[in-house]
Amino acid sequence: MTGFSDQDSSALLALATLIGAAALPFLFRLAFGRRRRKGRARAASVVLALGRSRRLALVAAAGAERLLLLGETSDVVIESHIADAAPTAETPAPPSELRGLFPLGAVSLLAGVAVGTLCGVFRLVLDAAGRMRMAIPDWFAERPVLGLAIMVAGAALATGLAANLVRRFVPAAVGSGIPHVESVIDGEEPPSPPLLLPVKFIGGVLAMGAGLALGREGPSVQMGATLAHQFGRYLRYDWRDQQSLLAAGAGAGLAAAFNAPLAGAAFVLEELLRRFDMRHATIALGASVGAISVVRLLLGPEPELRVATHYPVGPLDVPLGLALGAATGLASLAYNRAILRALDFADRSPLPAEAKAALVGAGVGAIGFLAPDLVGGGDNLTQKTLDGAYALDALPLVFALRFALGVVSYAAGTPGGLFAPLLALGAEIGLFFGLVIPGEDGPTMGMKFALIGMASFFAAVVRAPLTGLILITEMTDNSQLLLPMLAACFAAMAIAAICRNEPIYDALKERSARLARRAET
The missing domain is CATH 1.10.3080.10 (Clc chloride channel)
Known part of the structure; x- marks a missing residue:
């Protein structure tokens, strides 16, 4: 393969920007290091003077002869410690974050x-x-x-x-x-x-x-x-x-x-x-x-998700993105609480861990035989959602089934993550939102807002909007919708914060710590 694709060029530009931002503290140290060393030298002089005064005051109470003896000793000791601790202009200490x-x-x-x-x-x-x-x-x-x-x-x-x-x-x-x-x-x-x-x-x-x-x-x-x-x-x-x-x-x-x-x-x-x-x-x-x-x-270098069209941003996309963000913020409240309550319910069950997982697996296996696209991590489901393959009347049922499957699967006690399932849910919310907007280009609006819904639902659940925006952009190789995505993420996080919806990983970490303390007592 010769040359760079648009995706590679965008990634390299963003990488250069990150490295440039990270280098600013180093350049600042190079420009102002001498001034800071002079400041440290002046501070060392003040410490030396204070040390002498304090030692002299203490020794004066013991008599003039002892004062002379200990005064000389204190100067030598304090000066030696200051000389050892303070870096000089000839041997500057490298910044700790750059060492090694x-x-x-x-x-x-x-x-x-x-x-x-x-x-x-x-x-x-x-x-x-x-x-x-x-x-x-x-x-x-x-x-x-x-x-x-x-x-x-x-x-x-x-x-x-x-x-x-x-x-x-x-x-x-x-x-x-x-x-x-x-x-x-x-x-x-x-x-x-x-x-x-x-x-x-x-x-x-x-x-x-x-x-x-x-x-x-x-x-x-x-x-x-x-x-x-x-x-x-x-x-x-x-x-x-x-x-x-x-x-x-x-x-x-x-x-x-x-x-x-x-x-x-x-x-x-x-x-x-x-x-x-x-x-x-x-x-x-x-x-x-x-x-x-x-x-x-x-x-291979292909993006994870294929987006058929590069959607232009319309004048109503930002306010509509705010509305979608509010909806995904409320949905994240239900999602996070459902995950935590399902885990609590599983912990209270008297069944062995293997039996609980097997029951969940049996149910998922039955659904997988009847509707294979609805089970699994959700990559196929997300792709079909971005393609606008689901009709408006079918989306609520698909969303409800995937919501329940995700919650029950996470409570099964097996290895597995949350990112891919919640991205699929966000895409379904966005597609439904876009399809109900009146207008002639309903399918296009639906597919556009499916992308926006992925980012905003991720931001509301995980409370990591920057990661969500970059992740969706890289997965789809589409950066044209960043502005409405930003608006949606803002609204989603605001609603989640107002509702006191704790980020899912913080809540899971606190839950694990609470269970560990309970096990010790």
């Missing part, structure tokens, strides 16, 4: 390659399992009862085994894994052991391959964080740098899951670390570059 950045950046690049390889293979295996699941109804078209029985039994067995792997070996591998990664970064929980990698990989393939409405990004993020942390641990980096590598590996996992490198880096800074500095930005970008390079070799 180049070798750490190289390690993050290598870790990203490893994460991209692991998550790329994970994606390929999931795709193969999904194709097999979709083909079963056709294989048994002439014997549907037998096909239904096989589908139900197979899904129940797979999900029960996935729950068993999690319970027996690594309980932290349950669910998305993103709340656990955040807890590790915050120092609230220990890092996951290497055993998490096979448990999350195999458990995720079993659960999502069976058709549970879960996303691949959660396992990819947690596996990426665990793998990158092992790099830092093996190379004996201190905890601060291990923390940076762990977060960068998580972002690389997200980038690999959706073929979206900038979204992976933004996710690290906005959701995991919640701060921006040059060191973290560089490491996050390095890991995303390494991961996406491998993923595009394995899966």
Whole structure:
């Protein structure tokens, strides 16, 4: 392939902008470092004078002879400490965020390659399992009862085994894994052991391959964080740098899951670390570059979702985006509460974890045989929604079924994420909103607002609007709707905040901490 596509050019421009912004603190230090060193020298002189005065005052009470002796000693001691502590113009101390950045950046690049390889293979295996699941109804078209029985039994067995792997070996591998990664970064929980990698990989393939409405990004993020942390641990980096590598590996996992490198880096800074500095930005970008390079070799450079038309922005799109954002903000309130209540209900159930997961798998298997497009992570469903394939009267039923499937699937106690299912729900809300708007171009409006709904519902549920905007833009290779997307995200987050709808990963993290405290007492 020769030359750059529009997607590559946009990504490179955004990458250059991020690097330029990250370099501003370094340039500031170069320009004003001398002035700051002079300020530190003046401060050292003040400390020296105060030290002398205090020592002299104390010694004066003991007598003149002792004063002379200790006064000389104090000057020598204080001057020696000041000389050791204060950097001089001849030997300036490098900024802490730049110390060792180049070798750490190289390690993050290598870790990203490893994460991209692991998550790329994970994606390929999931795709193969999904194709097999979709083909079963056709294989048994002439014997549907037998096909239904096989589908139900197979899904129940797979999900029960996935729950068993999690319970027996690594309980932290349950669910998305993103709340656990955040807890590790915050120092609230220990890092996951290497055993998490096979448990999350195999458990995720079993659960999502069976058709549970879960996303691949959660396992990819947690596996990426665990793998990158092992790099830092093996190379004996201190905890601060291990923390940076762990977060960068998580972002690389997200980038690999959706073929979206900038979204992976933004996710690290906005959701995991919640701060921006040059060191973290560089490491996050390095890991995303390494991961996406491998993923595009394995899966190709095409965007995740195909958008048939590049929609122009009309004069009413921004106010309509505000209205759609308000609707998705209210929907996020119901979604987050349903997830948390389903988890509480599952915890109160006396059934073993494997039995609960098997029951969910059996139900999903039955639905998957009758309506294959409605189960699974939701990629096919989202694509059909963006294509305007669903009629207006069918959308409420599709939305209700996917909403319930997503909630029940997450409570099953198997590995699996939330991103892909909630993006599908956001697209359905947006398509319905666009179709009910009066006008001649109803289908076009519906498909346009399906994109906007994806971004606004993500922003309301996760409360990470920058990541959502970049993610949708990279997944669809469409940036023309950024303005109405921004308006929709603003309204969605405002409604979520007014309703006191806690971000889903914060709520899940607090819930896990509460359960851990209860188990200790």
